Amino acid sequence: xxxxxxxxxxxxxxxxxxxxxxxxxxxxxxxxxxxxxxxxxxxxxxxxxxxxxxxxxxxxxxxxxxxxxxxxxxxxxxxxxxxxxxxxxxxxxxxxxxxxxxxxxxxxxxxxxxxxxxxxxxxxxxxxxxxxxxxxxxxxxxxxxxxxxxxxxxxxxxxxxxxxxxxxxxxxxxxxxxxxxxxxxxxxxxxxxxxxxxxxxxxxxxxxxxxxxxxxxxxxxxxxxxxxxxxxxxxxxxxxxxxxxxxxxxxxxxxxxxxxxxxxxxxxxxxxxxxxxxxxxxxxxxxxxxxxxxxxxxxxxxxxxxxxxxxxxxxxxxxxxxxxxxxxxxxxxx
Amino acid sequence: xxxxxxxxxxxxxxxxxxxxxxxxxxxxxxxxxxxxxxxxxxxxxxxxxxxxxxxxxxxxxxxxxxxxxxxxxxxxxxxxxxxxxxxxxxxxxxxxxxxxxxxxxxxxxxxxxxxxxxxxxxxxxxxxxxxxxxxxxxxxxxxxxxxxxxxxxxxxxxxxxxxxxxxxxxxxxxxxxxxxxxxxxxxxxxxxxxxxxxxxxxxxxxxxxxxxxxxxxxxxxxxxxxxxxxxxxxxxxxxxxxxxxxxxxxxxxxxxxxxxxxxxxxxxxxxxxxxxxxxxxxxxxxxxxxxxxxxxxxxxxxxxxxxxxxxxxxxxxxxxxxxxxxxxxxxxxx
DNA sequence: CTGAAAGCGCTTACAG
DNA sequence: CTGAAAGCGCTTACAG
Numbered sequence: 001x002x003x004x005x006x007x008x009x010x011x012x013x014x015x016x017x018x019x020x021x022x023x024x025x026x027x028x029x030x031x032x033x034x035x036x037x038x039x040x041x042x043x044x045x046x047x048x049x050x051x052x053x054x055x056x057x058x059x060x061x062x063x064x065x066x067x068x069x070x071x072x073x074x075x076x077x078x079x080x081x082x083x084x085x086x087x088x089x090x091x092x093x094x095x096x097x098x099x100x101x102x103x104x105x106x107x108x109x110x111x112x113x114x115x116x117x118x119x120x121x122x123x124x125x126x127x128x129x130x131x132x133x134x135x136x137x138x139x140x141x142x143x144x145x146x147x148x149x150x151x152x153x154x155x156x157x158x159x160x161x162x163x164x165x166x167x168x169x170x171x172x173x174x175x176x177x178x179x180x181x182x183x184x185x186x187x188x189x190x191x192x193x194x195x196x197x198x199x200x201x202x203x204x205x206x207x208x209x210x211x212x213x214x215x216x217x218x219x220x221x222x223x224x225x226x227x228x229x230x231x232x233x234x235x236x237x238x239x240x241x242x243x244x245x246x247x248x249x250x251x252x253x254x255x256x257x258x259x260x261x262x263x264x265x266x267x268x269x270x271x272x273x274x275x276x277x278x279x280x281x282x283x284x285x286x287x288x289x290x291x292x293x294x295x296x297x298x299x300x301x302x303x304x305x306x307x308x309x310x311x312x313x314x315x316x317x318x319x320x321x322x323x324x325x326x327x328x329x330x331x332x333x334x
Numbered sequence: 335x336x337x338x339x340x341x342x343x344x345x346x347x348x349x350x351x352x353x354x355x356x357x358x359x360x361x362x363x364x365x366x367x368x369x370x371x372x373x374x375x376x377x378x379x380x381x382x383x384x385x386x387x388x389x390x391x392x393x394x395x396x397x398x399x400x401x402x403x404x405x406x407x408x409x410x411x412x413x414x415x416x417x418x419x420x421x422x423x424x425x426x427x428x429x430x431x432x433x434x435x436x437x438x439x440x441x442x443x444x445x446x447x448x449x450x451x452x453x454x455x456x457x458x459x460x461x462x463x464x465x466x467x468x469x470x471x472x473x474x475x476x477x478x479x480x481x482x483x484x485x486x487x488x489x490x491x492x493x494x495x496x497x498x499x500x501x502x503x504x505x506x507x508x509x510x511x512x513x514x515x516x517x518x519x520x521x522x523x524x525x526x527x528x529x530x531x532x533x534x535x536x537x538x539x540x541x542x543x544x545x546x547x548x549x550x551x552x553x554x555x556x557x558x559x560x561x562x563x564x565x566x567x568x569x570x571x572x573x574x575x576x577x578x579x580x581x582x583x584x585x586x587x588x589x590x591x592x593x594x595x596x597x598x599x600x601x602x603x604x605x606x607x608x609x610x611x612x613x614x615x616x617x618x619x620x621x622x623x624x625x626x627x628x629x630x631x632x633x634x635x636x637x638x639x640x641x642x643x644x645x646x647x648x649x650x651x652x653x654x655x656x657x658x659x660x661x662x663x664x665x666x667x668x
Numbered sequence: 669c670t671g672a673a674a675g676c677g678c679t680t681a682c683a684g
Numbered sequence: 685c686t687g688a689a690a691g692c693g694c695t696t697a698c699a700g
Binding site for chain 4: 001003004005015016019023048049050052053055056057058059
């Protein structure tokens, strides 16, 4: 392994001169020696040792991407998450950072992962609202959360207008003549993206004289899509429209509908959320609320990079817009 | 930041004793001091500095996951890749390794990424056949490739029986009475998974007296699915069956078919490859060749972990089986 | 523009 | 079972 020392020996200068030349402090090294050193480094196949650099300079250039590791499945199996991660890696790498991926189970994993490699910043994917305060106290480095509804002040967060998404979904149903409607998502009892989507939906319905009754709010964490679909259709005054909190869940209902010989949208209209590739492939085409993943990743990295350069700058949050994509999964009732 | 030195001072012992106690060399430290040190470490919130450890012990516990960064899109946008990565991260982390993700553009990126952090092993996703030899020479650490058809000896590789996949696809068409068939995939001109699938397909057809003519082999890297579909259907003696090299491509044909008012399977039968969630949601259900991603990830990690423990052990390769999943995208011709 | 010294936090290897 | 010394490869801070 080639070290600064080796190059210094061959070049007949001190290690410090080599270090300075290679780190682009050109103004502090004479052009001739700088060139000689660069040539030598290239020739000898020098690769700087990041551990040593991290230790000496207290600067690792490592960004941790932190995701919850649930028992229900691999975090990256979710197309939403993997596409976001892919974009984040691509952008941060372009800026000279290294990305370490951590699937974490509890709070202590976070601090450990961050400290142990002296991470300079972190991006959080998934729900961390309960621990945000502790995470921030323990780790005084730039942190950017996504989709957080924590009421802790001074955290950077990139999210979308979930409430508006719910409003848009309600408006579609209303304008298409639906008056008996339902909702389904992984309700947790805490506030979060799902609950906000539900709120926007319920509020808008209510303002237009349509009641979303409590028993037409289904929790997909508790029952399968098939079970919910049966229950829904058998309930008195069965709903004609169902808004679900993700395209992935909509997909599960499409599959359940096929098995139960339920026709979409004739027997039941469905609206999804996200607009991922999966949803685009469904038949009939899924009407959904679109969010822009690439933009979300870009904004997340923007904020992180800015804080990396200026650690003292105030926290920033951005709420991105959502957009209605109308396809064929909502029937027009006369 | 709490260091070994801090703990040593409080415990009234030397740094070495702390180091030994914390690294589980219990037999080399008296039980009482070991316990005292553990308690102190816990209390003081000690987190070992991995950079320092890596530097001193020449052991980073970092595994690099290396993917090609193409201009055509983010590597993780592919559900196949992201699901594989997710599984690999989960497994390796459980074994105490840290995962760094590298999107690389050329050979030098690989060596740099590996050396700079002193990675102890690497997993390669995607096509690296041309550089395998160089990669191995430059980096004498355990490397596991996936889906490689390199003829370099002594490399560890986990792949699937692509040829058999092609055979199975051909057999489906033959048994359903198809005699005019086509193939579509991202042909590169080199040997690889796509070419093997094509070979298995073409050979089996030929053995049964069906010729896959050269102009019925389409390259999706050159034309869109829509263009190919038009060309295919307008060709003299138009094929009734199309085998494509991935479900993702099959999906593109489903979309193109909808736009061109082509009915699957009545106007054209389609067979895919992979059996990803996307394919399962298509209507009509996509007949496809299934590969087991979770198993692939497990085997990859198995081999890597074994070589990490015993660096001198010989290279290992595994070829996993594939399986036909019949759904409704292939029509039975009388 | 260049260098000698000290140190980042840990482990290896030796000595007792 | 415990410790003092040296060193991993780099950078910071000081001196010239």
